Amino acid sequence: MTSTHAGRDISVDIIRGIAIILVVLGHANRGQMETMAIAPASLQFLDFVVYAVHMPVFFFVSGYFTFVSLSKRKESIFLRSRISNIVWPYCLWSVIYCFVGHVMSSLTQVHHMVAWRQILLIGWQPISVLWFLYALFFMQIGAVLLWRRPVAILALSLVVDLAVAFVPSGMLPSIVVDIIVQAPFFYIGLLLAERGLPALPTVRQAGLWGTGILAVYGGLAYAMFEAHVGRPVQFVMLPVAFLGLLGLAFLSRAILRMHSLSFIASGLARLGQASLAIYLLHILVLALVPRMLHQMHVNTAAPALICGTLVGVAGSYALYLGLEKIRIARFFALR
Template identity: 30%
Template sequence: MSGPAIEASAAPEAASAPQNAPERPRLAHLDVGRGIAILLVVIFHAYRGFLNAGTAGAGSTWPLLDYSVYIFHMAFFFIAAGYWVPRALQKGRGAYLKDKLATTWWPAVLWSLIYILINNVMASYVNKAVPMDDLWRILFFPALHFWFLGVLFLFFLCMAISRNLSFWLLVAVVACGLVDVFPMRETFARYCHFGIFFVAGAILSTNRSQMTGKGWPIALVVLGATIWLGFDRGIGLYSGWLVPGGFAGIILLLALAQAIAGYRVGQVLGWIGQRSMPIYVLHILPMSAARIILHRVAPDLNLDLRILIVSTSGLVFSLIGYALAARLNLLTLTGLGKDKSRIAAAN
């Protein structure tokens, strides 16, 4: 892999650790990293909402920031997901697949359907109506921002079929290069682009990496160069040329997460990171509502303030929705998590 490597030093006892070793403790700074990444998702979805509505204006730094963040923030979620796969597979292929169906495939399908129905009911208020034709496609290609869960589920399936990481790394590298060789739809470009990050996460886990973000000064240079060249030349976000920058951005995010993990802000971000899944699923609906209201009551408001208001609405109402679902023991049914009763039964 080109670009600086994420620190993968093994724990002293790793060499003698048995295959069925107890599950390693949760890494607090990974939750902090998820918190940072999901905030970036919410903020830049807010920006893109105004951009797609034609109300973002011109002459701001937001396009450059948007390009920069999209190089690495979704890649971080893939590498974090891949990191826990080897341990999850130790519970058995059946239990692993059942868990991924419930926590990845089901929310992607359920919420794709809900969003599409709401989108069509409110068609006159949204930026772009999603057609109801071929609704069955969401079973395989979830709609809207749920593409992430669809891609992730396919990667989970691949790991259930074969645990040969060397093979999957080769496949991921080849697929990554195909994006720049053959013209393809964005749907398939995502599969090709993000696979290498997912496999990298699994490899780091196998080597018992603590994912500390060591080497961040070099990563800063690599990410800066990638942004400068990519944005200036209009390189697509799923191009293989941006992969080094993606890994560099992940290293920087991990370094920042580890640096602040022991502080109050880190604890808050870690708490948010543990709820990144429901935030990702739910945030678009309240943000769309907030954007519509702002357009009616304050159409001339500064773009920065509009993004702040809309993204805050998305975050707050997502957390409220998650809390209500948890209180009513509906997390499993709604695909937003696991109910306490089911967790207790599993243990």
């Protein structure tokens, strides 16, 4: 497998594949913690270390390719494309989550039921994981306005992120905070693209670098966790999160280059290419996991996490392939 295919950098697909697995793991872990009166520190740390890096990967990659898109077409055309690529999926899946949640509640326990009235509030209160599309839309609007000045917009995002650190908790809507704390990752991706740099760095011995950096990331994340800093993504966590992102970038390059890992590289790349579909579908698939675990008499955290992650990833991908086969995946905005 080469690093590019028809102009596509496969290592970017690989890092997205890794990130989407971490997304499913994170949600499976939170599902486990919600079943416990007091979640053990190990699960709380897993939640912290996963959430500190998985969504930053997606925002970083999105920022990079937003610049690439803007450099190839007019801003007005790019903005119109946001209707089909973001606004439509956002509205459609808001309705789907609400409808399917009510149906699934008759089959299994649904932790976060979506009331029908919440459909009327999606203009400022995203439902479930759809906050990502909501946040991405506003970041791309910012990019359209200042994409020729990436340093300025990155600096602005950092200043606002710092300012929010001093705002009392609960004073701002959660989606506003989510947009602000994730924006620096998006705009650093925009800046790298503007400078003509590759999305992921290329170095010799990428595997060694990746392993070392991720070890340091884990250590720093643990120190921050023990210091009770709160949110895993916030201004004080930026250096740690960027370190984790860099470690995953090197790891993705290393996986691509190693012929002995070609099967893993190919699988991760496919997951990365289908990451949006898996992201949208895994919430529905994970809702079935508690019932499955109960039937299998699985009551301990580690097997439940492994099962939840495997079912969430594989089940969502299989469902996506099925919808592709009957040619309705595009209707559901899954690609």
